[in-house]
Amino acid sequence: MYKLFLTLRYLRKRRIAIFAVISVWLCVAMVIIVGSVMGGFLDTLKERSRGLLSDIVVDNATLQGFPFYQEFIEHLHRKLPDVVDTATPVIYNYGILRIEATSFTKPVRVVGVRLDEYKRVNDFGNSLFYDKYYPGTTSLDEQWKPYAGFDEHDTAILPPDHEQALQRFAERNPDDEKLRDWKRLPNRPFEGPGNFDVNFDGIPGYFGEERDKAPGIIVGCNIINERAPGTGEYRRSQPRGSKLIVTILPLTITGKVGIEGATTVVTRLADDSRTRVFEIDDVCCYVDFKRLQEWLLMSPQPLEDGGETPARASQLLISLKPGVDTIEGRKLVDAEWEAFRASVADRVSRLDHRLMSFVEVETWEERQVQFIAAVEKERILVTALFGVISMVAVVLIGCIFWMIVVQKTRDIGIIKSIGASARGVAMIFVGFGVAVGVLGAALGAATGSLFVWYINDIQDFLVSLDPNLRVWSPDVYTFDSIPNVVKVDEVLVICLIAVVASAIGALIPATIAGRVWPVKALRYE
Amino acid sequence: MSKKLLTAEHIHKHYRIGPATLKVLHGATLAVHAGEFLAIRGASGSGKSTLLHILGSLDSPDGGTVVYDGIDLFALGNRERERLRCMEVGFVFQFYHLLPELNVIENVLLPSMIASGVLTWPFARRKAKDIAHEVVARVGLGERVSHRPAELSGGERQRVAIARALVNRPKLLLADEPTGNLDRKTGKEILDLLSSLNEQGQTIVMVTHDAQSAGYAHRCVNLRDGKIEDDTDTNVPGRP
Numbered sequence: 224m225y226k227l228f229l230t231l232r233y234l235r236k237r238r239i240a241i242f243a244v245i246s247v248w249l250c251v252a253m254v255i256i257v258g259s260v261m262g263g264f265l266d267t268l269k270e271r272s273r274g275l276l277s278d279i280v281v282d283n284a285t286l287q288g289f290p291f292y293q294e295f296i297e298h299l300h301r302k303l304p305d306v307v308d309t310a311t312p313v314i315y316n317y318g319i320l321r322i323e324a325t326s327f328t329k330p331v332r333v334v335g336v337r338l339d340e341y342k343r344v345n346d347f348g349n350s351l352f353y354d355k356y357y358p359g360t361t362s363l364d365e366q367w368k369p370y371a372g373f374d375e376h377d378t379a380i381l382p383p384d385h386e387q388a389l390q391r392f393a394e395r396n397p398d399d400e401k402l403r404d405w406k407r408l409p410n411r412p413f414e415g416p417g418n419f420d421v422n423f424d425g426i427p428g429y430f431g432e433e434r435d436k437a438p439g440i441i442v443g444c445n446i447i448n449e450r451a452p453g454t455g456e457y458r459r460s461q462p463r464g465s466k467l468i469v470t471i472l473p474l475t476i477t478g479k480v481g482i483e484g485a486t487t488v489v490t491r492l493a494d495d496s497r498t499r500v501f502e503i504d505d506v507c508c509y510v511d512f513k514r515l516q517e518w519l520l521m522s523p524q525p526l527e528d529g530g531e532t533p534a535r536a537s538q539l540l541i542s543l544k545p546g547v548d549t550i551e552g553r554k555l556v557d558a559e560w561e562a563f564r565a566s567v568a569d570r571v572s573r574l575d576h577r578l579m580s581f582v583e584v585e586t587w588e589e590r591q592v593q594f595i596a597a598v599e600k601e602r603i604l605v606t607a608l609f610g611v612i613s614m615v616a617v618v619l620i621g622c623i624f625w626m627i628v629v630q631k632t633r634d635i636g637i638i639k640s641i642g643a644s645a646r647g648v649a650m651i652f653v654g655f656g657v658a659v660g661v662l663g664a665a666l667g668a669a670t671g672s673l674f675v676w677y678i679n680d681i682q683d684f685l686v687s688l689d690p691n692l693r694v695w696s697p698d699v700y701t702f703d704s705i706p707n708v709v710k711v712d713e714v715l716v717i718c719l720i721a722v723v724a725s726a727i728g729a730l731i732p733a734t735i736a737g738r739v740w741p742v743k744a745l746r747y748e
Numbered sequence: 749m750s751k752k753l754l755t756a757e758h759i760h761k762h763y764r765i766g767p768a769t770l771k772v773l774h775g776a777t778l779a780v781h782a783g784e785f786l787a788i789r790g791a792s793g794s795g796k797s798t799l800l801h802i803l804g805s806l807d808s809p810d811g812g813t814v815v816y817d818g819i820d821l822f823a824l825g826n827r828e829r830e831r832l833r834c835m836e837v838g839f840v841f842q843f844y845h846l847l848p849e850l851n852v853i854e855n856v857l858l859p860s861m862i863a864s865g866v867l868t869w870p871f872a873r874r875k876a877k878d879i880a881h882e883v884v885a886r887v888g889l890g891e892r893v894s895h896r897p898a899e900l901s902g903g904e905r906q907r908v909a910i911a912r913a914l915v916n917r918p919k920l921l922l923a924d925e926p927t928g929n930l931d932r933k934t935g936k937e938i939l940d941l942l943s944s945l946n947e948q949g950q951t952i953v954m955v956t957h958d959a960q961s962a963g964y965a966h967r968c969v970n971l972r973d974g975k976i977e978d979d980t981d982t983n984v985p986g987r988p
């Protein structure tokens with residue numbers, strides 16, 4: 224009984240216990256913060272790499288691309304029907320984007336995709352803005368500018384297809400923030416999600432005349448949008464359907480610039496994509512695969528001696544059937560590629576053969592391996608560093624308990640002289656250590672978690688004081704916000720370690736003190 | 749001749765200080781009879797405290813045996829020895845040795861708490877508290893139960909120490925210069941208290957260096973050169 228009683232009494236009366244609690248507290252908070260941010264960083268990175276690519280990537284790393292991609296897709300569906308789910312070709316090239324209205328230009332990476340298939344192999348679909356609020360209205364086909372009009376009460380409305388799509392979204396997402404805060408008022412421009420040009424003809428229900436149709440383009444959200452400081456929300460300065468001019472450079476199969484020189488095409492802003500990977504959102508824009516192929520002269524071209532060159536693509540993205548292991552899938556696809564290449568060898572020109580020989584089949588992880596490995600190493604390094612710091616904290620806690628025990632040596636002698644056992648004496652201090660550990664760990668878990676949850680707000684606050692205080696810069700760290708997920712199981716493990724470390728820190732000096740003959744402790748000065 | 753409660757035979761104790769050895773006790777032999785009030789006298793530094801600690805099993809001798817009620821103290825296991833310290837022997841120290849964080853009644857209750865487990869304490873608590881209050885009242889501190897040691901005078905602290913030593917009703921009370929740090933008047937009060945306890949049947953062994961205090965005892969022995977001399981029954985108690 225006296226153990227519990229004295230433990231509680233010492234906790235209340237020993238001010239030094241506060242220092243022990245504080246050091247446990249700070250350590251636990253520190254480890255949680257670092258672990259969560261670094262871990263979150265890595266997890267997000269991995270998740271997004273996969274979301275951006277697909278399970279398997281077939282790529283030949285040249286701008287000319289490689290031929291017979293469509294035949295290979297069919298070959299795969301025939302040979303590996305239980306492995307391959309969707310395979311879609313992609314074209315990459317570089318170009319210059321100009322906003323017609325502003326003559327603002329920017330270098331971009333132009334990506335040609337089959338939108339419906341591309342959405343199926345990765346998370347691209349979830350990154351689209353208009354497609355979220357107006358599901359089904361985003362397309363890369365020929366389109367014109369959707370204008371907002373007015374109804375008979377002079378309230379801004381969108382064309383019927385947009386209004387219906389928005390209605391569908393609202394029904395499915397009743398508590399979407401943007402829609403909740405928005406009220407339609409008469410005699411105001413359209414203030415709902417997105418940016419739409421307004422038609423001022425004054426005829427209720429008139430949305431303008433369909434003219435100047437052009438192919439759609441989806442742009443990375445950082446290319447033409449600005450972020451509001453503080454909230455980080457994107458301001459869509461260009462209305463949907465605005466004209467964007469893309470200039471690209473077609474290459475011949477040997478990689479030379481074609482005799483026609485650069486190609487300029489007019490497109491219309493169909494949507495913007497926010498993958499949350501800065502390098503992608505800042506440079507990529509997406510157009511229809513077939514159109515880009517033609518613009519880049521990668522579609523079949525006539526040859527001088529009759530016949531024509533095969534169509535080419537830069538990359539194949541392959542998603543696997545659920546339950547298929549990625550590595551296993553990669554091996555199978557790779558084997559099929561070799562088999563396929565051998566089967567077409569006799570009808571392939573020398574140049575095409577060369578392009579095909581560059582092709583590599585990789586999993587998304589292998590493709591990002593250098594980047595992921597670097598972050599993984601960084602995490603191990605940081606964890607090790609903080610492990611060392613935590614060891615220092617454990618030693619510190621040990622020291623504090625040692626001091627407490629030393630201060631209490633005479634009391635230990637007294638308690639022993641009236642019959643307490645060595646174990647009992649040790650238990651008093653172990654109880655003390657556990658109490659300190661539990662208190663410190665609870666405080667640390669609370670502050671650490673709160674800090675991580677609000678880490679972006681804290682940074683925003685610092686930046687509002689002085690822009691130089693920005694520690695997390697999106698162009699350096701790829702992400703536009705600091706990862707702020709706290710894993711409960713990790714926190715529990717950290718807390719447990721803290722409690723055990725405190726108990727051990729107290730146990731060692733207390734056991735030593737409890738062993739001596741009472742008189743030795745009593746005579747201690 | 750009354751029953752012997754405690755016998756110490758040929759107790760040796762030395763301390764090693766660097767290369768030198770300080771022989772404090774060499775061959776001290778002593779018997780304590782049930783019900784007697786025995787005083788051990790000796791010069792300062794002669795080893796009186798050392799001897800008393802060994803009698804109370806608070807310290808181990810380098811040689812010799814201490815037999816309490818037929819049990820060899822230093823042949824016992826730790827656990828039995830702890831029980832003995834708690835239940836059979838009460839110790840009053842020269843320097844009080846109260847726990848500063850606890851008030852009077854808590855200090856006095858501590859031995860009962862040690863004797864009781866966490867689970868049995870709720871049942872034992874009432875009785876233990878009654879006894880503690882009674883003992884505190886007996887030493888004349890009934891009004892000061894919630895004071896901390898720092899708020900008490902030396903004499904009062906010594907009374908608390910005596911109350912603590914008595915709370916588990918030990919057969920043997922060992923007191924190490926209970927009046928050493930007190931003025932004459934307060935010292936006399938403490939000695940009167942011990943005498944009255946002895947009259948109620950408490951066996952007491954008291955260490956002292958002054959003749960005046962020793963006068964309160966029935967019997968007085970001298971510790972000199974590490975041995976007990978003059979172990980004479982000049983003042984044998986009349987009780988069995």
Ligand SMILES: Nc1ncnc2c1ncn2[C@@H]1O[C@H](COP(=O)(O)OP(=O)(O)OP(=O)(O)O)[C@@H](O)[C@H]1O
Nearest residue numbers: 746763770772791792793794795796797798799957
């Ligand atoms: N732990 C120890 N280490 C070394 N020497 C010790 C130790 N404990 C006691 N001594 C020595 O043993 C001798 C006897 O000490 P003890 O305290 O028994 O004397 P005492 O007779 O009680 O003296 P006093 O009347 O001053 O209380 C002293 O000389 C003391 O210095």
Ligand SMILES: [Mg+2]
Nearest residue numbers: 796797842924
């Ligand atoms: Mg002494």
